[in-house]
Amino acid sequence: MKKNTKLILLGIMLFVPALAWAGETASAMLSLPEYLQEVQVKNGTYRSSVELREAARQIGREADLIFSPSFFTHVEAKRDERQGYGSLYNKTESQTYSSGISQISSCGLQSKLYYAFDDTKYSSVTGSNKYSDASPVVELSLPVWKNGFGRSDRANEDATRARSEQDSWNAENDHKTFLVNAEINYWKLAVMRELADIQKSGVEASQAIYDYDAKQAEMNLIDKADVLQAKANLESKRLDLKAAQDNEGAAIRSFNAYRNSAESPVVEKINWDRVKTISPVETDAFDIRADVKAAEAQAKAMAANARIKEEDNKPSLNLYVDYAWNGGATRSSDAISGSFSSDTPTTTVGFKFSVPLNLGASGDVRAGARKKADAAELAYQQKLRDQESDWHDLKEKLKNARERFEMTFTIESAQKEKLEYERDRLKRGRTTTYQVLQFEKDYLDAEYSRASAGYEVLDLVAQLNLYRNDPAHWSIRKTGEKI
Numbered sequence: 373m374k375k376n377t378k379l380i381l382l383g384i385m386l387f388v389p390a391l392a393w394a395g396e397t398a399s400a401m402l403s404l405p406e407y408l409q410e411v412q413v414k415n416g417t418y419r420s421s422v423e424l425r426e427a428a429r430q431i432g433r434e435a436d437l438i439f440s441p442s443f444f445t446h447v448e449a450k451r452d453e454r455q456g457y458g459s460l461y462n463k464t465e466s467q468t469y470s471s472g473i474s475q476i477s478s479c480g481l482q483s484k485l486y487y488a489f490d491d492t493k494y495s496s497v498t499g500s501n502k503y504s505d506a507s508p509v510v511e512l513s514l515p516v517w518k519n520g521f522g523r524s525d526r527a528n529e530d531a532t533r534a535r536s537e538q539d540s541w542n543a544e545n546d547h548k549t550f551l552v553n554a555e556i557n558y559w560k561l562a563v564m565r566e567l568a569d570i571q572k573s574g575v576e577a578s579q580a581i582y583d584y585d586a587k588q589a590e591m592n593l594i595d596k597a598d599v600l601q602a603k604a605n606l607e608s609k610r611l612d613l614k615a616a617q618d619n620e621g622a623a624i625r626s627f628n629a630y631r632n633s634a635e636s637p638v639v640e641k642i643n644w645d646r647v648k649t650i651s652p653v654e655t656d657a658f659d660i661r662a663d664v665k666a667a668e669a670q671a672k673a674m675a676a677n678a679r680i681k682e683e684d685n686k687p688s689l690n691l692y693v694d695y696a697w698n699g700g701a702t703r704s705s706d707a708i709s710g711s712f713s714s715d716t717p718t719t720t721v722g723f724k725f726s727v728p729l730n731l732g733a734s735g736d737v738r739a740g741a742r743k744k745a746d747a748a749e750l751a752y753q754q755k756l757r758d759q760e761s762d763w764h765d766l767k768e769k770l771k772n773a774r775e776r777f778e779m780t781f782t783i784e785s786a787q788k789e790k791l792e793y794e795r796d797r798l799k800r801g802r803t804t805t806y807q808v809l810q811f812e813k814d815y816l817d818a819e820y821s822r823a824s825a826g827y828e829v830l831d832l833v834a835q836l837n838l839y840r841n842d843p844a845h846w847s848i849r850k851t852g853e854k855i
Contacts, residue, residue, distance in 0.1 A: 401638045404558050407631065411554045414632040421547035425540050432536025435529045441475040444486070463495040472509075480522025484511040487711075488696075491704060504704045506711035507718075509696040517689040524683035527676045534673035538666050545662035552834050554630045559830040561623040562639045563823050568620045570819045571613040577812055578606040584798075585805050598805040605809045647826050648778060650833060652771045658763050658839040660756075667755045674748035681741035685734040687727035694720040763839060770832040777829050780822035787815040 402410070412418055452464040472486020490505040519525060582602040588594040627637050696718045699710030728734045791811045797803040 401640065403640055404555065407558050407639070408551060408554060410631045410633075411551070415550075415630055416632070418547055418550050421543045421550065425543035425547065428536050428539035428543060432533055432540070434536070435532040438525060438529045438532070439476060439478055441473050443471070443473055445469075445471040461494040461496045464492065465495070466490060466492040476522070476525055478522055478526060480515050480519060480525060482511075482513040482515075484509070489704075489708070502702055504701060504707035506699045506704075506707040507696040508711060509694065511692070511694045513690055513692040515688070515690050518686040519683050519688075520686075524680050527679035527683070531673050531676035531680065534669045534676060538669035538673060541662050541666035541669055545666060548662055548838060552837050555834040555837075556831050557623070557626055557630055558639060559642070559827055559834070561620070561627045561637065562642050563827040563830075564616070564620040564623040565639070566642065566823050567820060568613070568616040570816060570823070571609065571616040574812065574816045575606070575609045575613050578602070578609040578809070581798075581805060581808060581812075582606045593801075594805070601809070602805055642826065642830075644781075644822065644826055647829055648774075648781070650774065650829060652774060653767045653836065656764075659841045661759055661838055664752075664755050664759050667752045671745075671748040671752040675745040678741035678745035682738045685728065685737045688725065690724045692720075692722055692724070694718075766832060766835060766839075770829065770836075773825065773828045773832055777822070777825040780818065780825045784815070784818040784822050787811070787818040791815045 446468070448468040450464075450466045450468070452466075453462065468488070468490050470486050470488040472484060474482070474484045474486075476482050486509055488505075488507045488509055492503050492505075494501045494503075515521070582599070582605075585594060585599045585602045589596055589599045624637060627639075628634060697712055697714060698716045698718055699707045699713060700716075701707040701710060791808075791814070794803055794808050794811045798805065798808050
């Protein structure tokens with residue numbers, strides 16, 4: 373009984389670590405969605421683009437501040453000890469306080485409502501006097517030429533929003549392109565590993581042929597030339613394997629760079645039969661790419677900046693009116709209490725005018741600004757046309773790639789059948805080693821072509837995501853099926 377118990381315990385001790393190792397191995401297998409999730413979490417470039425997108429959207433709220441009210445306050449203390457000719461005082465001390473609200477409306481009206489208080493003390497050799505002024509004040513100013521009725525302010529609002537929108541779409545394009553490249557990189561590693569396996573099979577087959585020919589030569593059944601040919605082919609296959617392994621190593625380094633990891637990645641083997649089921653894209657509908665939306669926002673920003681330039685170089689004519697209720701007394705409390713009386717108001721009405729004297733330069737600046745806006749609009753319209761052309765080109769490339777990929781399966785099957793038949797003939801002494809080697813090369817080339825054509829299909833499918841706001845719309849990454 374004790375012996376059986378020891379055997380059971382020993383079995384558990386051996387079995388549990390084996391389970392743990394198996395679980396660890398399984399967890400190391402990275403599917404495409406898992407890989408992309410890891411990239412999004414660990415890659416600083418991707419995370420930076422996401423942060424920049426959110427930052428641009430928040431900075432865009434700066435446009436809301438242009439026509440929003442703001443609070444201001446002004447505090448000043450002044451001491452003047454000048455003794456001018458005819459002055460009764462040898463020292464003047466004053467404190468000035470003002471606080472209120474200012475706002476620019478969308479029609480260009482600049483308004484201020486504030487309360488001002490001045491407290492002044494006059495000193496002389498005979499004594500001193502004190503006087504206080506308190507005034508609620510309303511100031512209104514309206515530009516009617518330069519920035520006429522708020523044209524420049526509204527253009528500034530448009531430019532601020534458009535610049536923010538442009539930055540946001542540029543960041544969106546960066547992070548979407550980054551994910552597409554990461555997806556392509558995933559398929560590249562899977563394909564490079566398969567190509568390395570194909571070359572490894574070629575080495576094994578060449579080794580088997582070489583061993584077979586060497587034995588035949590020892591029995592003087594074949595010429596030594598066949599052995600030498602088999603040896604040369606074996607070394608050539610080893611070189612091809614080394615090149616394939618080097619390509620796989622480069623793919624691994626790139627794969628790990630995207631996810632900031634040094635671990636040896638294990639990716640899913642591609643199910644080529646599933647890749648064959650990928651349908652061509654028939655629809656002409658697509659979402660506007662992020663880079664095109666960025667170009668649109670840039671055109672809007674430049675048009676708004678052109679309007680600002682035009683307004684800045686016009687003559688300036690501002691109408692203004694100020695109205696204040698005044699209260700004055702030797703005591704501060706009396707001045708404040710009397711400041712809301714309409715008995716002693718102050719009204720100011722006037723205008724300010726200025727014009728640049730170099731009218732030629734001013735006109736050129738305005739014309740240049742308009743041309744710059746026109747250029748941005750032309751670039752945007754061309755980008756729209758290029759996008760549609762790129763979309764149709766991508767659809768056609770995917771269709772052609774799928775057709776070539778399906779053809780490679782037929783070729784691979786025929787080459788495999790031909791090779792197996794020729795190997796059997798070699799064993800029966802009815803063909804030459806050279807013929808088998810040639811057929812084996814044909815089969816390996818067919819396998820290589822099939823994997824390469826399949827990779828092209830997967831690459832093009834990943835690129836379709838640039839034309840969908842949902843980055844997983846076209847991709848097979850969200851189906852949960854192995855590819």
